Amino acid sequence: MSEIEPMDSKSERNGPEEHNWHAADIGDTLAEFDVRKESGLTDDEAQDRLKRYGPNQLRVAESRPWWRILLEQFHSIVIYLLGGAAVLAFATGRLPEGFAVLAVLLVNTAIGFVSEWKAVRSMAALRRLGEHMTRVRREGSEREIAASDIVPGDIVLLEAGDLVPADLRLIEAEHLRVNEAPLTGESVPVSKLTDTLAADTDLADRNNMLYKGTSIADGTAAGAAVATGSETELGRVSALAESAEGTVTPLQQRLDQLGRRLAILTIFIAIVVAAVGFLLREQQAALVIETALALGVAAIPEGLPIVATIALARGMYLMAARNALVNQLTAVETLGATRVIFSDKTGTLTENRMRLQKIVTPIDELVLEEPGAGEALADKEGVRRVLEVGVLCNGASLEEQQGEDNPRGDPTEVALLAGGKDLGLERESLLEDRPEARVEQFEPRLKKMATFHQDEGQYYVAVKGAPDAVLDVCSEILTNKGTEPLDDETRQQWVERASQLAGEGLRLLAMAEKRADTKDADPYEDLCFLGLAGLLDPPREKVKEAIDICQAAGIRVEMVTGDQAETATAIARAVGIVGGKDDPETVSMLGRDIGSPDDIDEDRQDKIYRANIFARVSPEQKLDLVTIYQNRGEIVAMTGDGVNDAPALKKADIGIAMGKRGTEAAKQVADMVLKDDAFETIVAAVRQGRVIFGNIRKSVVFMLTTNVAEVLAVTIAIGAGWPLPLLPLQILYLNVLTDVFPALALGLGPASGNEMEDPPRSPRESVLTRAHWTEITGFAALLAVCVLSALLLADHWLGLTEREAVTVSFLTLAFGKLWFTFALRNPKSSILLNEITRNPWVWGALALCIVLLAAAVYLPVLSGLLQTRPLGWQPWLLLLAMSVIPLLAGQIVREIQRHRRPE
Structure with missing residues (x-):
């Protein structure tokens, strides 16, 4: 061959064209590679093949660079809206409003970037790939060379403890047994021979082949390298993992969906307010534009990105403390929505030790x-x-x-x-x-x-x-x-x-x-x-208890393994995935019976959904199984530690790799790595995921309720010709400062202890259900009425000036927001002792917000900017009385819900 073929040519890159080497006898194999087993390749032949086929290395997936992580922090419809609002504010000369919104964007970006960048660096530490040496026959003598220098046709010599550096056709084997668990999932060493096999022999039964990534348990061997690098079985599985498409996490989907709705709502509000101001009341154009801009921003929960990011970052921190290293923030929440966990057997449910x-x-x-x-x-x-x-x-x-x-x-x-x-x-x-x-x-x-x-x-x-x-x-x-x-x-x-x-x-x-x-x-x-x-190979300690908790929480745990069906079933019984020997719910299925997701019929679908043990499953079949369940609408988690698990780990909604026993291929594609390999850590992650979603939901309800109240109060006041109860900068002050801290405190709330008693939420359930929107509308309307009532009473009853009356309505809304925090408790809890009152972050947020509100009224520089006025004791009594009404109404609603709940 006079010229070297391009690297993308499969046949010239890593080995001769695909061949069933297990079905070829030793003589034909050696002849195909033009090599003698006694002498091996010459140095010139080896160098020529190294240039032709490339080094014996797998392509390692690159970690996300810092700039990509930074850009990903801006990939949200809510962020786009806030950015647009900031640009509009600067364009119209409203610098304070513009800088306020910009500060929100920068804080959110910094928190998200630092959290994920630290996770990426930690993951990179787990992925160090060490070069190792191996023995070959070249020029008639034995030599030790780097495994990356092995080429097709090399005669490789191995003994107990050695890693297999390439795919080899055995030509010599003495008392040889090989650990193939990383590739096939087989839990015990496999005996190897040199006999020729039938062409249709399954991968796990090809006992005359050695595969890259496995290891020699006992005996000695010599084999001809038939595939190197990406053309090995290990390389093929790695390529399968790369081709498996990742999925968007449920939280991302829900927040994007909410963001799109808010975008439509924001544009609609701005148009309505501008129309009302111009057409009905003929107010000053500048004030109408400012108010429309402020209300448009008010309709967006500016604190939502910050709250979601910090809540997830705290979840990531708590998971790290529990030996679970999370690769992406949203992966923690995804576990909370998981409905099916496909668990590998060897090393995950068992100790991987006989x-x-x-x-x-x-x-x-x-x-x-x-x-x-x-x-x-x-x-x-x-x-x-x-x-x-x-x-x-x-x-x-x-x-x-x-x-x-x-x-x-x-x-x-x-x-x-x-x-x-x-x-x-x-x-x-x-x-x-x-x-x-x-x-x-x-x-x-x-x-x-x-x-x-x-x-x-x-x-x-x-x-x-x-x-x-x-x-x-x-x-x-x-x-x-x-x-x-x-x-x-x-x-x-x-x-x-x-x-x-x-x-x-x-x-x-x-x-x-x-x-x-x-x-x-x-x-x-x-x-x-x-x-x-x-x-x-006994079950891991505490794994049965962890599986029992998952099943009580409505999460199906199913075993997917490359091992024999009998062994898999026995372990499944031992860990509680299925019941006793005669349990009618025990249904096992072989991997070959799964079928392709593209042409699966209804009958086979039913059989797959009824099965809870899948044995002798290949990497492609694991991938197909995940796809079949995802097509059904399930949120799927996949645990594993072997190379054969990598494609399914990537395809699953959340891939969970084992940190101690896990292979590099599994860790590279996983969303989360369990550093202690403990299945019970998954339960802790599921619980934390549910806590996080519940906390984010409370934060969203809080922010939208108070923001809608602002919109209603200002829109009604404009339509009725009353003074504006809130000025534009006052709205932004409340949203950016006194909204964010209580919402953030809600987002950091502790677990109530009963998260694992309820079934997983529906994959189609949005962040806010119809019931939540009903509550938001009702409480927002009540809060708006209280704000307008305080404004009118301050004007007509107490005889305050317009600025003083606006200060009363401003503070009524602000304190109404703070007290309303306590109305967001779980209906299962009591009024005085619940997850809100036990949350120290809430009390700290309220104290800080009270100080900020006092500064907004009594600090001259800030008071002048917000156009507020100091108040006497009578206005204070009025605004405090009006602000507590939504809280009382909320507690009444919670008590009604509490007593209506079935026991």
Whole structure:
């Protein structure tokens, strides 16, 4: 090839055209890449291929730059309206009004930018990708090179503990087992061979292939690199994640919807007020324009962006304190609206660590979780002998470093050693009595392993392996009388017993033993069957309680895993996703039965919605599952830690990755990362999300009620020819200062404690429902009447000047707003003790606002700017009496609602 092909050419970028390498034999694979397994590539060939195919690296998604985060703070219809109002104010020479609105915009932008920029920096710290080295054969010798320098055709050499650097077709494998959980979700290591497989073999069953991102659990291997970089299975999943479209969060949708309504309302109000002022009362054009501008701004809750941003930022802070790192502010609120949580199994619901769970023998059995299991071991001869075989026939170790166990080796063997240690049988002590003389490593074809131990002039042979494989080579069985011949009927009974235990989600190992005169004897003949050891990747602590809370709150928790259906169902029962074995609500479905969202029929939809366990699910199927539920209108959260979870994490309304066990691919696309990997942290986030939405709703009701009251009062006064109860700058003073602080205090309110007792709100429910708009209209009208009544009484009854009377109406509205805060309590709570009165932020906001109102009247510079006048005791009594009326009415309404609520 004389010229290098462009980098966007798939076949010339990362490897030869797509090929089912698992279906190709070793000779054909090596010939395809023109490489000899004994010598590998030459240096010249490797350099040429590196230039042609590019480095063996995945494309890492870039973090959002600071300037994009800054621009995103302005992406809101409410911000657009405020910006337009500021421009109009400056254009008409109303500098104080313009600067007031501009200050709101700048404060909101600064808060949102700082919060999200800190989150992005924290996420970047989690995404550090370290380069690692790997061994290859080149020029006839072994070399250690950077994994990024591997090219298609390289002969890669691996051993226990190594990361697989590229997709490899195995050409040599000795006792090889691989941890594929990051890619397939399989919870236990998979045995690997070099045999050629059928072309239609599923990814999880391609046991002659090694895939980038997995790791070697045991044994050694040599493989030919058949795909590197983005052409690997890992790269394909990463590309799938990039192509998955993210969704707009519910809060963004609702606030934008409210903003559009307010935009229409603002324009309508400005036109009406201007028309009334010009046509009906023939007032001064300058005053009418100023008033129309002020009322237009008054109709917009200027504090809403600030309140929403700070409420979400505080939620982000509280989540960080609970080990949940949130990538975007709105992700916290989104969890509060979640109706379905798709949870991965391995490492999310379970510990991703095998444990010895049960030992069953022909003469006794032991469940290790039962109290007193260790004391009972001395009385259980069969259990003790099974456990001795499991500890002796073992290639793992429980090394201790700095006082803590540091296990190494196959997870099932580590679990056997740990179980033996817990029950007083340690390998070192057993080996002192029976020194090891020979080891027959685990052979995938035979599915067995054996060790020989010196024992009183003979050799004790310990054998463990798959139940069917071990039973096939046993001629005797342990009984209470010693041993008896093992007949076919009894052998079949134990095969069925093993199948029954496997249905409980246990990984079964059969144990057998015999005596031999020489260590060269065949280990796999004339064995005595001792029993079965059942191991399990146990549920994480407290995860059942967390799932129970979710279900009580109307949130469906469903398991989506690449593991086997039996294992998934057992864990689902253990953590409470489904009930007992005969629970009719337990419905499992295989990934291949999900189907494409584009051509799914109604019958299959019903089956999917009824299922609560999805097993053997591929990355594409996880993505399809999320899409199917979103098409139904559900708000979907997806948890996961593996590469195979990344596409669905991105597509979900909220993606939740595990911080400790999670892969970089999962963390990069997630909206939230659980630093402690604890499922219960999700419950805390859901609760906080519901609290935040409820608080924002209260703030919006507060601001709109008081703003509409301003609009009604001024519009009625203009129409009736009365003095304006509020001057333009007075309106802005109230909205920008005395509105924002109480609204912000409401937005920071504490949880009431009963957030998780109600079902999730409807995805179609807006920030304000019809009931909220009814309340806003009613209370706003009452507050407007009180303001106008105070104005007229101050003018005609107390005989105050026009400026003094306007000061009375101004303060009536201001204090009416402050007292109205207490009317926004939850109807479930009492008048004196509720989430408002227990909120210290509310009391601080009221104190600050009272000081600001006093300054507006008695501070000469500010009083002159706002055109207010000092008042005597009679006007103060009048305005305070009128301002408390909306509060009393609100409390009466809340008490009526409280007593009408069903128990």
